[in-house]
Amino acid sequence: MSPQRRSGLGTNQEAIRRHNLGTLLRHVHGAGQISRAELTTLMGLNRSTIAGLVGELESLGISERATAPEGARQGAGRPSAGVRIAQDGPYVIAVDLGVDRAVVARVGLGGQVLQRAQAPVSSDGEAWQVGAAVAALIRAVVEDVPGSSSLVGIGISVPGLVRRSDGLVRLAPNLEWHDVSFGGIVLAALGLDIPVSIANDADLGALAEHTRGAGVGVDDLIYVSGNVGVGAGVIAGGHRLEGAGGYAGEVGHLRFNPDGRPCHCGNQGCWETEVGAHAIAEAIQCPAAKVAQLDEVLDGFDQASPELRATGTALGQGLASIVNSFNPQLVVLGGYFRSLYRLVSTEVNAGLADRALPAPLESVTLALPGLGADSALLGAAEIALEPLFVDPVAALGTALDDVQARLAG
Amino acid sequence: MSPQRRSGLGTNQEAIRRHNLGTLLRHVHGAGQISRAELTTLMGLNRSTIAGLVGELESLGISERATAPEGARQGAGRPSAGVRIAQDGPYVIAVDLGVDRAVVARVGLGGQVLQRAQAPVSSDGEAWQVGAAVAALIRAVVEDVPGSSSLVGIGISVPGLVRRSDGLVRLAPNLEWHDVSFGGIVLAALGLDIPVSIANDADLGALAEHTRGAGVGVDDLIYVSGNVGVGAGVIAGGHRLEGAGGYAGEVGHLRFNPDGRPCHCGNQGCWETEVGAHAIAEAIQCPAAKVAQLDEVLDGFDQASPELRATGTALGQGLASIVNSFNPQLVVLGGYFRSLYRLVSTEVNAGLADRALPAPLESVTLALPGLGADSALLGAAEIALEPLFVDPVAALGTALDDVQARLAG
DNA sequence: GTCGTTCCGTCCTATCGCACAACAAATTCT
DNA sequence: AGAATTTGTTGTGCGATAGGACGGAACGAC
Structure with missing residues (x-):
């Protein structure tokens, strides 16, 4: 997650300071609270340098001094002062757009x-209607913002293909969107102009699980999301795998069974036709109206039917292709796969072990999300926070104060 | 390809110098010859800083001053002095281990x-025999090394799964190797102790094509290698995609046709059973003995049979799964796919267009390797050179002088 | 052919960031 | 209670890049 993927640029001293300040903040962000001594070890810098950086962060109002917690003494010596995120520090707005709710x-x-709101969203709604609904929720969520806090940006998670160059939603099958500039729509509905980052829900799930979920410290992981459609987000070498256009991870349309059912993408037998929500709904005879809440329906089961077990096998076998392709250390099963895996973990594991190559198989683990259903939401927060870790001073400079007043007007 | 994937470390001034010197060298390495003015622009550093870095590189004996080439004047002003790789500069040994030759x-x-040698390798040879053969070739290749040149390391390309933590060859099906420490074997046969880097041939093909082949400037590309087995190397975001163990890109065992032929991996209908060398040999009725030279056999054709065209379709359809998963900007077809694509490009393109999602499809291009059959070889050179770009001074410090004399003794 | 323009290399100085050493402070261990 | 240990603080030094002044080398116009 280091911010630096500079192409071939050189580094000057100004860049050092930016980078070190951002990295320091990233550590504080990741740990919540951390001592200066730990920061010294982690970053490999001198005590005095860390002191200077921490001082700058405090004077920016981002962090504040904290005394070490009671229990955790580890030896002799003067205890190290803690650094923790300030109470009224900068914040972001995170939006998780689901199929039936935002x-x-x-x-x-x-x-x-810090605050949270949600509302149902009709799946046949126009994009501007959804945008208005989201804007209303945003207004609700900034009700009690302290005046000194400033808004850094907005992060949005969308169940669809998002072009990374400009954030255009190319295709969101379940919302029936084609080429929708949803970020612009939300900004227009708010009457604001601040940085908006949009990305695919599975990509953001992977990011959040990597940062603060089941995959902390794991630099190669995949978040497979069952969310009506099936998609994956990939963290490779500690960085998001985006692909040229931003569409990497569309594993739902991996070829699975050439004689299988037709897929909405136009082909036949995509993996999604076997483990997608509609296939599972059929396996458990769930009415079509409740497909969007498939996870809750599945949670109501305590035993798996043979049909459902077959689905589990298909899930495992498809994961094998993913494991062979990406060789992750961890595969996180998100969305309704969370509920499904609880019922048919045996079949999933068997299907995976059956079809994956021995070498990639031995280093992979399946896991449930550490963030529950909030992976994508927190991933949206992460991408909105990202500018702070690249250059805290600049990001705070463009952040917006007094959002509540601006939105009221 | 920037060296910086520092996890969460800070940067000190020493690191700046290392990084800038390495980046400068990387640019010279990539361009062969480049002017200081271009370096100034590319790296965003001051003229005087570039001058200092170039001076250090020259005093290290890595680069030398060059006058600009004749034709290329672009305007008024004093022409910028060129920087070019020194005549007797450091070098590496690159080894491309094929199925039937090294x-x-x-x-x-x-x-x-600078020098080159090759020899046939029997496919049923023990690893130590192959190691001895490679060592003999290495001795031949350092015959005429100038005394002032020093050897930085050895890079080896292997057609199999290589564990990245220690370079162990976990599995090389066509050599019938299991858990072979080939780097150690070669070093023992040479009686030397220098850095050895080993990696999968497709991974190295991707790296070389990215650095100096068909994918220069393309940060998301995939090199699909047909080399008896089928594998892929992935460059994502300008960096090698290695995966947790180093096994990423094993696309030969993607599920393709569940009712298909049995694969040596134990499953049925892997993609490799449709587009692997044995399948193609069968389609063109090529004798089993010539499977290892499939590319030459294919080059003898000038028209594709219906069976071969079906193989082309299968190639394209399988590529679609890869394109959907990785969203590359470029797919380079290496190994015997080079020859195959010349014959059945129509079918490959059609199969890809048929099965890939529109969004990833629109940004992808198929291409032949810019380095011909040398992709993996030059990729092996690249990984061996890598330490020079991370820290030129340190890498030169551990480099070996007078290799010829040491190997003779 | 000469002069002006433009761009580049070289030298010197300034600025900035981190490392280092010395000292003071706050705990733990004996 | 005192020694030992670790950390925060402060002042100094080193090193890396930036910036400006100067001279050199090529191009273009008159």
Whole structure:
């Protein structure tokens, strides 16, 4: 997650300071609270340098001094002063657009959800209607913002293909969107002009699980999301795998069974036709109206039917292709796969072990999300916070104060 | 390809110098010759800083001053002095281990093959026999090394799964190797102790094509290699995609046709059973003995049979799964796919267009390797050179002088 | 052919960031 | 209670890049 993927540029001293300040903040953000001594070890810098950086962060109002917690003494010596995210520090708005509902949260550094609101969204709604609904939720969520806090940006998670160059939603099958500039729509509905980042829900799930979920410290992981459609987000070498256009991870349309059912993409037998929500709904005879809440329906089961077990096998076998392709250390099963895996973990594991190559198989683990259903939401917060870790001073400079007043007007 | 994937470390001034010197060298290496003015623009540093870095590189004996080439004047002003790789600069040994032959080359900075040798390798040979053969080739290749040149390391390309933590060859099906420490074997046969880097041939093909082949400037590309087995190397975001163990890109065992032929991996209908060398040999009724030279056999055709065209379709359809998963900007078809694509490009393109999602499809291009059959060889050189770009001073410090004399003794 | 323009290399100085050493402070261990 | 240990603070030094002044080398116009 280091910010630096500079192409071939050189580094000057100004860049050092930016980078070190951003990295320091990233550590504080990741840990919530951390001592200066730990920072010294982690970053490999001198005590005095860390002191200078921490001082700058405090004078920016981002962090504040904290005494070490009671229990955790580890030896002799003067205890190290703690650094923790400030109370009224900068925050972002995170939006998780689902198939049938939108969740909006105000999230501070450290990943804490400070305020939260949600509302149902009709699946046949026009994009501008959804945008208006989201804008209303955003207004609700900034109700009680302290005046000194400033808004850094908005992050939006969308269940669809998002072009990374400009954030255009190319295709969101379940919302029936084609080429929708949803970021612009939300900004227009708010009457604001601040940085908006949009990305695919599975990509953001992977990011959040990597930062503060089941995949902390794991640099190669995949978040497979069952969310009506099936998609994956990939963290490779500690960085998001985006692909040339931003569409990497569309594993739902991996070829699975050439004689299988037709897929909405136009082909036949895509993996999604076997493990997608509609296939599972059919396996458990769930009415079509409740497909969007498939996870809750599945949670109501305590035993798996043979049909459902076959689905589990298909899930495992498809994961094998993913494991062979990406060789992740961890595969996180998100969306309704969370509920499904609880019922048919045996079949999933068997299907995976059956079809994966021995070498990639031995290093991979399946896991459930550490963030529950909030992975994508917190991932949206992460991408909105990202500018702070690249250059804290600049990001705070463009952040917006007094959002509540501006939105009221 | 920037060296910086520092996890969460800070940067000190020493690191700046290292990084800038390495980045400068990387630019010279990539371009062969480049002017200081261009370096100033590319790296965003001051003229005087570039001058200092170039001076250090020259005093290290890595680069030398060059006058600008004749034709290329672009306007008024004093022409900028060129920087070019020194004549007797450091070099590496690159080894490309194929199924039936080994190629060894002495490669200098700039990617120039200075000397080259090859020999057939029996496919049922023990690893130590192959190691001895490779060692003999290495001795041949350092015959005429100038005394002032020093050897930085050895890079080896292997057609199999290589564990990245220690370079162990976990599995090389066509050599029938299991858990072979080939780097150690070669070093023992040479009686030397220098850095050895080993990696999968497709991974190295991707790296070389990215650095100096068909994918220069393309940060998301995939090199699909047909080399008896089928594998892929992935460059994502300008960096190698290695995966947790180093096994990423094993696309030969993607599920393709569940009712298909049995694969040596134990499953049925892997993609490799449709587009692997044995399948193609069958389609063109090529005798089993010539499977290893499939590319030459295919080059003898000038028209494709219906069976071969079906193989082309299968190739394209399988590529669609890869394109959907990785969203590359470029797919380079290496190994015997080079020859195959010349015959059945129509079918490959059609199969890809048929099965890939529109969004990833629109940004992808198929291409032949810019380095011909040398992709993996030059990729092996690249990984061996890598330490020079991370820290030129340190890498030169551990480099070996007078290799010829040491190997003779 | 000469002069002006333009761009580049070289030298010197300034600025900035981190490392280092010395000292003071706050705990733990004996 | 005192020694030992670790950390925060402060002042100094080193090193890397930036910036400006100067001279050199080529191009273009008159």
